[in-house]
Amino acid sequence: MRVLAFDTATARTAVALMDLEAGDNARPRAVLDLALVDDPAPGTRPGHARLLLELVHRLLERSGGGWDAVDRIAAGIGPGSFTGLRIGLATAKALSASSGVPLVGVSTLQALAVPAHGRGKATLAVIDARRGEAFVAGWTAVQDPLTDVPALAPQVLAPEQLAAAAAALGAACSVIGDGAVRFRDVFVRGGAQIPADESPLHRVSAREHCRIAGLQPAAPSTSIEPAYLRAADAEATRA
Amino acid sequence: MTGLILAIETSCDDTCAAVITGAGEIRSNVISSQQVHDRFGGVVPEIASRHHLALLSPVLDEALRAAGATLDQVELVAATRGPGLVTALVVGFSAGKGLAAARELPFAAVDHLHGHLAASFLRPAEFEPPFLALIASGGHTLLADVRDHGPQLRLLGQTLDDAAGEAFDKGARLLGLGYPGGAALERLAAGGDPRAFAFPAAERMPGLDFSFAGLKTALLYKVRELGEPEAERRRADLAASYQRAIVAALLIRVRRALKQTGARRLAVGGGVAANGPLRAALAELGVELEVPPPALCTDNAAMIASAARYSKALRFPAYLGLDVYATGAQRL
Numbered sequence: 001m002r003v004l005a006f007d008t009a010t011a012r013t014a015v016a017l018m019d020l021e022a023g024d025n026a027r028p029r030a031v032l033d034l035a036l037v038d039d040p041a042p043g044t045r046p047g048h049a050r051l052l053l054e055l056v057h058r059l060l061e062r063s064g065g066g067w068d069a070v071d072r073i074a075a076g077i078g079p080g081s082f083t084g085l086r087i088g089l090a091t092a093k094a095l096s097a098s099s100g101v102p103l104v105g106v107s108t109l110q111a112l113a114v115p116a117h118g119r120g121k122a123t124l125a126v127i128d129a130r131r132g133e134a135f136v137a138g139w140t141a142v143q144d145p146l147t148d149v150p151a152l153a154p155q156v157l158a159p160e161q162l163a164a165a166a167a168a169l170g171a172a173c174s175v176i177g178d179g180a181v182r183f184r185d186v187f188v189r190g191g192a193q194i195p196a197d198e199s200p201l202h203r204v205s206a207r208e209h210c211r212i213a214g215l216q217p218a219a220p221s222t223s224i225e226p227a228y229l230r231a232a233d234a235e236a237t238r239a
Numbered sequence: 240m241t242g243l244i245l246a247i248e249t250s251c252d253d254t255c256a257a258v259i260t261g262a263g264e265i266r267s268n269v270i271s272s273q274q275v276h277d278r279f280g281g282v283v284p285e286i287a288s289r290h291h292l293a294l295l296s297p298v299l300d301e302a303l304r305a306a307g308a309t310l311d312q313v314e315l316v317a318a319t320r321g322p323g324l325v326t327a328l329v330v331g332f333s334a335g336k337g338l339a340a341a342r343e344l345p346f347a348a349v350d351h352l353h354g355h356l357a358a359s360f361l362r363p364a365e366f367e368p369p370f371l372a373l374i375a376s377g378g379h380t381l382l383a384d385v386r387d388h389g390p391q392l393r394l395l396g397q398t399l400d401d402a403a404g405e406a407f408d409k410g411a412r413l414l415g416l417g418y419p420g421g422a423a424l425e426r427l428a429a430g431g432d433p434r435a436f437a438f439p440a441a442e443r444m445p446g447l448d449f450s451f452a453g454l455k456t457a458l459l460y461k462v463r464e465l466g467e468p469e470a471e472r473r474r475a476d477l478a479a480s481y482q483r484a485i486v487a488a489l490l491i492r493v494r495r496a497l498k499q500t501g502a503r504r505l506a507v508g509g510g511v512a513a514n515g516p517l518r519a520a521l522a523e524l525g526v527e528l529e530v531p532p533p534a535l536c537t538d539n540a541a542m543i544a545s546a547a548r549y550s551k552a553l554r555f556p557a558y559l560g561l562d563v564y565a566t567g568a569q570r571l
Contacts, residue, residue: 049329053559083326086292090330094337232286
């Protein structure tokens with residue numbers, strides 16, 4: 001199965017195109033495993049609107065096949081930047097409607113957790129939610145983020161709640177994501193383990209979206225919505 | 240062009256999609272007004288943007304269904320690039336680029352104000368340049384010298400502060416009416432004396448630019464001066480006098496612009512064009528007048544499709560890297 005995936009929930013624009021083996025593992029086939037990312041320069045805004053379709057186009061060109069060869073589109077539904085999510089999902093729904101390729105929504109927190117999980121440890125995925133808060137979801141040591149519903153459901157937490165959330169998942173919980181870097185001190189004091197700031201585990205790669213989507217049934221694209229996790233009214237009352 | 244043009248407009252709080260023919264005939268023009276901003280007294284960008292994403296797919300489906308068309312018949316996709324609310328614009332613009340990209344169709348990035356002018360080009364009116372255009376809406380108030388089909392805009396004047404529609408909304412709010420308040424204020428004004436209070440129309444401001452901020456303040460002070468019971472008793476008079484000032488402010492500059500350009504023909508666009516007293520006053524100017532039907536005056540995608548006929552259609556993949564813009568015009 002060939003899956004085209006992208007994620008625009010964080011500052012990084014991430015796109016991947018992958019042929020999956022048949023079976024439960026959804027391991028990438030060596031034949032086609034392409035990924036492109038673009039990180040905005042420090043202090044500059046994410047370039048999702050400009051970059052997303054450019055990167056998709058480049059990957060399709062490299063693959064030597066067009067939309068006819070794609071079996072599924074996977075789009076990150078966040079949580080993350082509201083505008084980023086809308087650019088990603090508006091694009092995904094349009095590509096799906098126009099090409100006829102089914103669309104799957106993938107949790108960005110789940111995609112972050114997949115490569116970090118293992119070695120018998122719990123995993124907490126954390127995305128910086130701005131305003132001093134964090135979006136989190138967590139999997140216990142016996143769970144598999146690739147297929148399992150997270151024991152700690154996606155939600156927004158204040159810094160003082162973060163250490164307890166990691167500890168509740170299991171001892172020496174592995175914490176990853178740009179929110180893990182942002183709130184490193186809080187987690188470390190609570191006994192969690194965080195890879196070095198520059199570790200790729202903290203950054204979203206759309207390759208995991210391909211694997212997750214390969215194991216999910218396609219849904220009607222109207223049912224795919226961003227995981228905002230915060231009410232729009234909150235924005236209004238702040239304005 | 241023999242095929243159809245599919246256009247999307249999401250620059251403010253209306254989610255719009257339309258299908259027109261290459262000759263400028265409207266096949267469908269779907270507008271989904273959100274009507275969720277009332278309790279905030281204005282458009283909240285985050286709320287508007289969430290609704291755009293939720294509504295866009297059904298609105299697009301409906302535009303194609305109502306046109307009796309499928310994507311296979313679409314030869315050009317167009318979307319509003321700006322000006323407007325960036326978070327709202329990127330929803331429709333991303334969708335437009337995506338729809339075009341998956342089929343390697345050409346794509347036209349349309350300026351919203353060019354769209355308002357191009358509403359007049361649509362059939363059956365086919366009001367052709369040259370003409371003077373007055374665009375007055377909740378987000379824009381301007382006069383343009385339309386000598387050709389665009390996209391270059393020859394701006395003669397524009398508002399220096401509030402838009403005319405914004406003045407209506409803010410006045411309506413002061414008088415205890417809901418949002419958007421233009422139509423409610425007009426209804427209330429119908430039972431009042433437009434000469435009861437003398438509100439300023441910025442008559443002494445020379446040139447063709449508009450200003451409505453002083454008018455809004457004048458109404459606020461008048462309401463305070465009268466006191467609550469008296470202001471309540473004379474609401475209709477206040478509304479009528481306030482409306483008269485807005486219409487006068489528009490008329491003064493339209494007359495000046497007609498004189499300055501020598502134009503004998505006038506097209507009006509924007510939501511304020513639905514205002515009865517304004518239409519009546521414009522009809523007495525003695526020039527050939529074109530006021531498109533309401534669905535083409537307020538924000539809509541048929542006008543964006545119309546403008547797309549005269550905009551540069553970019554071939555795949557030249558448009559993939561385009562982004563929206565919040566202010567200004569014509570970045571192409």
